[in-house]
Amino acid sequence: MRFSLPDSGFDRVAAFYDPLSRLVYGQALLRAQHHALEAGLPPGAPHLLVIGGGTGGVLLEVLRQRPQATVLYLEASPQMLRKAQALLLRRLPAAATQVEFRRGTEASLTSQDAFDGIITFFFLDLFELRRLQQIMARLYATQKPGASWLLADFAPAQTWWQRLLLAAMYRFFRLTTGISGQTLPPFREELTRLGLRAEQKQYFFGGMIEASVWR
Secondary structure, eight states, rough: OOSSSTTOOGGTTTTTHHHHHHHHHHTHHHHHHHHHHHHHHHHHHSSSEEEEEESSSHHHHHHHTTOOEEEEEEEOHHHHHHHHHHHHHHGGGGGGEEEEEEOGGGGOOOTTOOOEEEEEEEEEEEHHHHHHHHHHHHHHTEEEEEEEEEEEEOOOSSSHHHHHHHHHHHHHHHHHOSOSSSOOOHHHHHHHTTTTEEEEEEEEETEEEEEEEEE
16 A cells, blocks of 8 residues: 655555565465556556555566566655655666656646557555546546556455455554555446456455456
8 A cells, every 4th residue: 555645654664564564465466466567567668657656666576577668656755755766776677778667646747748558557546436437537548549547456355354354454554554545445337437448457465455457
């Protein structure tokens, strides 16, 4: 999960967010992200938006799969942004000129920003419906014709333990970071409302996590 306000509360969890996610979900979050990237990254040298990417692991995978890609890495949390920059310089220093790190939210996107692919991994789940609609409309406006929207996120709970885990997650992140969401919002329905359709769906962690590509 990531937050999208300028004074992002995710600074408070930046130091332990990745170990915590692995403790709870093992490798399921990473597997979902990798599936979405493998299924939906545009070919060649695409220009991509990663929003709410956190500490930067997804950025390394994007550049591994598309070494010629250019990326706008948009993150509200200064701590997360610094961690992502440091990770790139440590692991892929030759790719530093291909990535623009920008602190901010969807409001920081300009009229010149246009992307072949949008990557929202465990990001859209953070917001109450009205805020979610604002964010998604702005992101949609930056898509080039034929662009893909890559999603990895939580699916609606189907069992008692999934409902319990989701409720615990929302309570934890509302207390520590101040996210606006209280339950899983209908971001799939909102993608459909924007005229997009899901492809290449795959589920992980007992069906609780979904990876898909929307076009």
